[in-house]
Amino acid sequence: MSDHGRRFTYQPALDGLRALAVAAVLAFHGGVAALPGGFLGVDAFFVLSGFLITSLLLAEHRATGRLDLVAFWGRRVRRLLPALLVVLVVALLVSRRLLPATEIGALRWDALAALGYVANWRMADRDGDYFAATGSPSPLQHTWSLGIEEQFYLLWPVLVAVLLGWAAGRGDRHRPDGAGPRRLLLVTAVGAVVSAVTAAVLFSPGSVDRVYYGTDTRAVALLVGAALAALVATRTPVADPSPATRPRVPHPVLGALAALGAVATALLWTTADGGSRWLYRGGLTVAALATAAVVGHVVLSPRSPTARVLALPPLVALGRISYGIYLWHWPLFQWLTAERVGLTGGALLGARCAATMIAATASYLLVERPIRRARRLPVRAGAAVTATAAVTAAAVAVFATVPPALAPAPPVALDATAAGAAGPAASGSTGPGSAAPVPPVRRPGRPPGKPRVVFLGDSVSWSLGTYLPAQDELAVTVRAVQGCGIARLPELRYVGDPHPNYPGCDRWDERWRRGVRSDAPDVAVILLDRWELMDRKLDGRWQHVGDPAFDRYLTGELDRAVAVAGERGAHVTLLTAPYTHRAERPDGGLWPEDEPGRVDAWNRLLRSTADRHGATVLDLNRRACPDGRFAWDAGGVRLRSDGLHFTPEGVGRWIAPWLLPQLYRIAVKGG
Template sequence: MPDRVASLDTPTPVRVRKQRAERLTLTHRPALDGVRAIAVLVVLLFHGGVSWLPGGWIGVDAFFVLSGYLITTLLLAEHERTGRIRLGAFWARRARRLLPALLTVVAAVLAGARWLVPPEELGALGTDALATLGYVANWRMLDRGDGYAALTAAPSLLQHTWSLALEEQFYLLWPLLVAGALAWWSARGLLGGTLVAAAGSAAAMALLYVPDVEPARAYYGSDTRAFGLLVGCALALLLSARRYRPGHAAPRRWSVPVGLAVATLGVALFALDDAGPVLYRGGLLGVAVAVAVVISRAEREPDGRTARVLSASPLPRLGRVSYELYLWHWPVFACLDAERTGLTGLLLLVTRCAVTLVLAELTYHLISRPVRSGRWPRPGRVLPPLTALAAVAGVAVAAVVVTAPPTHRTQAPGTTIAAAPSTLLTRPGRPAGPLRITVFGDSVANSLAIGLPTLSGATLTNRSLIGCGIARSGPVRNASKIQDPYERCPRWDAYWAQGVRADHPDVALVVLARWEVLDRKLDGRWQHIGEPEYDAYLHTELTRMIGVLTTDGARVVLATAPYNRRYERRDGSIYPEDEPARMDAWNRMLDDTARTDPARVRVVDLGARLCPEGRYTTEVGGVPVRTDGLHLSERGVREVVAPWLLPQLASAAT
C-alpha cells in the first residue's frame, strides 16, 4: 500500500529522499508535558475559586487540542512506518493508560458516596458512575433529568468526567476515520475534511447557544465541543506535511503568531468567565487555535524559547501526572469543603491541591504506570483483557449496589396528640373527626412532613409544592444559575386554596424561605430580601397567603427558617441566599405578619430548634438534622423536631 501521509505535497525524487531522512516520529516531549501541566493547573485554580482567573476553564480545551494533535501524530507515524494502523493495539494502549486511574477514582467516589452525598442524590450518582464507565458522561451531565431533585442537586462528584467521555469518543471514532482516509483518500483530503468538521462543530455551538438560558447543550455536546480535538488533528496533519518541504526551518525567536496566541489565552484566562455569548460564538474556537499555535511553535522548534518555557521545572513532572490530577481534583475539592475542613480561601485551596497531588502521584506510580508498562497484571494475551473487564464490571456493580436507595424507612412509634375541645373542632361546616393538620410550603416543608411520625388523635396532610415558594416573579438566581419558576409555582395560591377546601384543616403549618431569599427578578431588575421594594412585594404575598389559609377558619402556624448551607462557592464561601442576614430578615417578616393578626396566626421558632447555637449546623444533640444543607433528615424530624413541634400544633387549635 503506498504511503498516503505525505500526499499533501506531490512527491519528487528529492523529496522522497528527504521524507526518508525525516521519518515522522513522536518521542517524549517535555514541552508537551508542560502544556499538560499548565492546563491542569489553571483548571485546579479555577475550580478552587481563584477570583482573578475566571477563565481557568480553558485548561480543558487545551487538553482537547493536545489530545487531537498527539493521537493524530501517532496514527500518522504508525501508518508511515507500517503502511497500516492496528486499531486493536491502539485501543488497547488507550485503555491501559486511561482505564486504571479512572476505575480507581470512580471506586473511591462510590466508596465514600453515603458519607458525601445526600440520600436523595445517591441514585443520580449511580447513574453518573455508569455513564462515566461507558464514556458517555457528557451526555449524562447534559441531561440529568428535569425534576426538582435533579435541577437543584449539588454538582455530581463525577461531573468533570464529561471531558474524558468526549476524548474517549474521539479515541474510538477518529482512528477509524484516519485509517479509512489514508486507505481510500489522501492526507490532503483528510485535512480538508477535518477543517470543515471543526468549523461545523463551532457553528453548531454558536447556533445551539441561547442567551440567558442554561447552555448545557452547547457546552457538553459531543458535536458542539469536537472542534477543540479537530483543531489539534488539523495541526498534526499540517506539521506532518511541512516535514517534506525543502529548506524548512522554524525561526529561533518569538514570533508574531505566538505573541498573538499568548495574548489571546491571557485574555481568556483573566477576562472571560464560563458564560456569555463571546465564549460560545467563536471564543472557544479562538482559544483552541491559540493553543494549537503554541504547540506548533514548541514542536517545530524544540530548542526555542517557547519549548524552553514549557519545559521549565517542575512543569514536565506535573504534566506526567496531569491525567491523575484532573481525575482526583473534583471529588477531592467536593469532599474537602469549608464546612468539613473549617478552612476558606487560600488555605482551603492549598489543602485541596496538596491532597490531590498526593493521590495523583500514588495513583500514577502504583497503578497507572505499572499497568501501562505491562508489569501488572502479568503479560499475556488473555489475562490483561479479562482483568480489565472484571474491574469494569466490579465498579459497575458497585455503582448499582452502593447507590441504591433504602428499601424501607424506619418508622418511629406514634405520637399522641390530645386535642382539647375548641371552637375550631366544632365550627360549622367542619366534618366531625380528629384534629386536622395540613402542611404547606416548599421542599423543606415536604421533608418535614414526610419525616413526621404517625400521629394518634390527629391527621396530617402534606400539601407542599416542591420547588415553589410564595414569591412568584421570576427568574431566580440559584447558586449563580438562572432558572425560571416552575410552571405551577405562580399559581401556588390556587393549589393551596384547593387543599384548604379538601382538608378543612384546623391548623395550617407553613414552612417556607428558600425561594423567598434567592435573588429574583422583579420589575425588570434583580432584587432580594432586605431591599424595600422587594420586602413590600413579599409582605403582599404573605398577606395573600394568610387570607387563603384562613378562609375555612384554620389557624396558621408560621415556622421560622433555619440557616442553610446548600452550596459552597469554589473558594469555600457561601452564596448570597445562604447568608444568615437574609434568613434573619425573612424570620422578622414572619414575626411582623403574626403580630398583625395574633388571633389567627402564630410563629414557632423552628430556626432556633435546628440552629440552637445561632449558626448553621448539621447535628443537634448528636442527631443529624440536615441532609444537604437545606432539607431536613427523617431522623432529625422524628427525634428533634416532632416532640417539640407537635404539641405546639395541637395547642394552636385551642
C-alpha cells in the first residue's frame, strides 16, 4: 500500500482487490473462456494506483504542508525498477535462444522502451515493422501498462503540488473541508472526461492499438482513482484517521454502490472484447467507475462485508506479490508453450501459473522487499546502484539480442541436364554441374542473358526468395509483398482477432503486374502461405478454405494470379504451402490458420489450378515437412524462424539445393 505507513493507513482489502485484478489478467492470458474481458484487470490496477498515489500525496501535504517530489520519485523507483530490471535481463537472455532472428531487433527496442517506461507508445507504433507487428507477441509486451503508470507517477505529483500550493497560498490549507482536494477533484473529473472523449474520437475499428496503449486514452482509470482520493479527502479532514476514528459513512449507500460496481465489473470481465467499439466509447470509463465504487466502500467502511471478504489472508498474500506476478506471468506464458511442456488446456494454465507464482515469490523475497526495507541506503548510493543496474540492463538489451553470425551457405551448382533428370518432384536434387554451360536465354523484347526468376506472393515467399544464395547462372528478383496474399475480402481473423488487410493488398494484382513487366522473367514462382488460410467474411458469414463458396472465391483469385504471373510469357511455378505453427492459442491449441487440414485444402486448390493453366507444381511442403507434419528443422538445419517464415540458413542449406536446379531447368527448357 504505502511506502511509509505513518502517513496513510494500510488497507489489506485493497491488496485483496489487487489479487482479483491480477488473477483476471492471468485467466485472460491463459485463455479462460469465461473471462474474455479479464484484460480489464489492468484498469483495476490503474484505479488503485491513481487512488493510492493521490491519497499519499494529499496525506503528506496535510502532514507537512509540502510535497517532497524527489523523495516520492525515489520511492517509486526503488519500489518498481529493481524487479523490472531482473525481468528485462532474464527475458532478453532467454529470448536470444527462443525468439526467431527476425524478431530480435524488435525485442531490443521493446526492452529499451520498457526501461524508459515508454513501452506503451512503442507497442502502439509497431505497425512499421511487419515481422514485429505480425510476429509472436513480445515477451515484454505487458510492460505497456507500467509505462502508463510511471508516466502518471512522473507528471501527476507535479500537478498536485501546484494545485495544493495554490490553495495553500490563498490561505485554504487548514480549512477542514480542504479547498485543495476540491480543486483537485474538479481537475481529475475534467481530465477523466477528456481522456474518455479522446479514446472515443481516436478509436478505429481496424486498429485499436492507438487507443488501447495510449497514455491519454487509458488515463481515465488513473484519473477516476485520483478523483476518488480527492473525494475521500474532502470527507476526512484528519491526515491519517484510524479505522476507529474515521468518520462513519452510511453503509446502505456505499454498499449499494459497491454491489453495483461489483456486478458491473463481473459483467465487463465476462463479456468485454478488446476490439469492441463500445469499450472505447464509455466502456473503459464504466469499468473504472465500477472499481472505484468498490475501493470507496472498502476505504470508508473498513468493517463492511466487502472489506472483510477482500481482506481474506489468501487474497492479501496474493495481492502483496501481484506486481511480481504481473511482471513474470507474460514472458513465462510465452515461453511455456504447449509444444515445449507437452500440456494443453487447464494443465498448461496450471503449470504457467505455478511457475509465475514461484518467480513472483522469489522476486518479492529476494529483490522487492529487501530493497524497500533498506530505508537507510544513502540517496547518492541508491542512485548510483539504480543507474548502474539500468545501464547494465540497457547493455544487455543492445548486446544480448544481437543474433549470432551465420556461416554463408555453400553455392548451389546448377545444370539443366542434371536438374531435368531429377524432375520437379525430387526432394533432394542438388544439380551437380557436370554438363556444358547452357547458352544465354534469348527472349523477345529483352537482351540475351542468364535465366530470370521472379518470386511473387506474401512474406513467406519474400523470406524464401530473399534468402536464396546468389547464383552466377540465374538472376533472381523478389516481388513478393509482406502482409499481402491474394484474398481481398476486408474482414478477416488473425490469431483469433479481427485484422484489416494491409494498405494496398486489395491491389496485389497491379503490384505483381508491375514487377512482372519490369523483370520479364522466364519463371514466375508463386508461394502463398497464410492470408488465404484465415477466416474471412464472405456473403455475410465467416468462411475459410475448404468451404465450397470460399474455394470458388479463392479459385477465381488463383486464376488471376497465374494469368498475371505469366503475362510476359513466363512459365508459372506454384509452390505448395508448408505446414505452419505460427502461434498457439492461450490454451495451447492451434489457431485455425495453422491447422494442417486448411493447408491441405489450399494445396489441392493449387494443384487443380496448375492443371487448368499448364503450370508446374513443386512440393515445397514435402521438402520443408519431410515427415508429413510441421517441422522446425530439416536436413540438420533450423528451417523456420517463427513457425512460418524461413531462416537464411534453412533456405541456403536445405531448400536452395532442391529448388534452384528445378527452377533453372524450367527456365532454360520451358517447364
